[in-house]
Amino acid sequence: MIKKAVQQIMIGSVCKTEENTLNVLNSIKSAGYDSIELNGFMIKPTPFIVRVLTKAAGMPTGSAGKFDWKSLVKKSGLEVCSIHEDLGSIENDIDSVINEAHSFNTKNIVVTGMYRFAYNDKNEVKKLVQRLNKAGEELKKNDINLLYHNHNVEFVHFDNQQSEYLQNCPYSLLINETNEEYVNFEFDSYWACDAGVNPLDIIDILSSRMRCYHITDRGSRLSSASITPIIKNDSMELGCGNMNIASLIEKAKSCNTEAIILESHKNWIDKNPVKSLELSAKYLNSKI
Structure with missing residues (x-):
């Protein structure tokens, strides 16, 4: 059975104490999720500048790095489907990353x-391919999979040159030139859609290499009259936006994806990430 998970970044702003963090994790479990995806920079103390940059990007980490996440996750009954790490950390201290995954x-x-x-x-992207292959090979020796998570920037055209659809872009190169024995993917359909790409096409290309799937809907929330007839797009709860979420979930299931992971950074209903993930869970539970 495919796992249903929440990305830890969603709950960073409401994790004020260990007690309240456990309550949040229990809410995730009660909503129907069975897993959480952790971030290396949120489960251990990190430099001040990292916390500032993540907050500026709309992804506040709160006090999470001070907490005993092993104990919290265990008490909640959730599993850990994956951990986000930056490539530099993997390259510079791979033993710590391996130990973290095993723990x-x-x-x-x-x-x-x-x-x-x-x-x-x-x-530069070709050099990145080499780095990913090398890191993935080292992790594989310890029975750990390396996955690459995209945003929208992987779909730019090299050197801003004209190109056919999904050609001459970093993501195609990453797919074609990484060694699938050592490198696979955590596909984020929201960012592909944001880049003007049909995410269903990407899933077809990735197929079984899409080990994990990041999901959120995309649309607009209007709470009062708009000054202009144009409103801003942003992430939405599943089923509340205009992406073909049902087809994306079915496609992910057909690829034997291990986990479908909910992630949105802001624009939550009532500005509450827990309410937001609970509403998305109702949709997700109806499809899985």
Whole structure:
């Protein structure tokens, strides 16, 4: 059975104490999720600048790094489907990453994209392919899978050149030139859609290499009269937006994806991430 999970970043703003964090995790479990996806920078103390940058990006981490996440996850009854780590941490201290994965009983480490990276430079992306293959090979020796998580930037055209659909872009190169024995994918359909790509096409291409699937809906929430006839798109609870979520879930199931992981950073109903994930769970539970 495919796992239903929540990305830890969703709950960062409401994890004020260990006691209230356990209540949040219990709410996730009660809503019907069986797993959580953790972030390396949220389960251990991190530099101040990291916390500032994540908050500025709309992803507050709260005080999470001070908590005993092993105990909290165990008490809640949730599993850990995967852990997000940056590639530099994997390369510089792979033993710690391996030990972390084993301690949380997960086999999936996810690279979450590269910070300040020239994705439109083909040579730089080719170097990234080599780094991913090397890191994935080392993790595989310890029975851990390396997955790559996309955003929208992987779908830019190299050197801003004209190109056919899904050609001459970083994501195609990452798929075609990484070694599938060592590198697979955690596909995020929201960011593909944001880049103007049909996410169903990407899932067809990835097929069994899509080990995990990040999901959120995309649309607009209007609470009062708009000044103009245009309103801003943002993430939405599942079934409340305009993405073909039902077909995406069915496609993910047909690929034997291990986990469908909910993630949205903001624009939550009533500005409450717990209410938001509970509403999305109702939709997700009806499809899985």
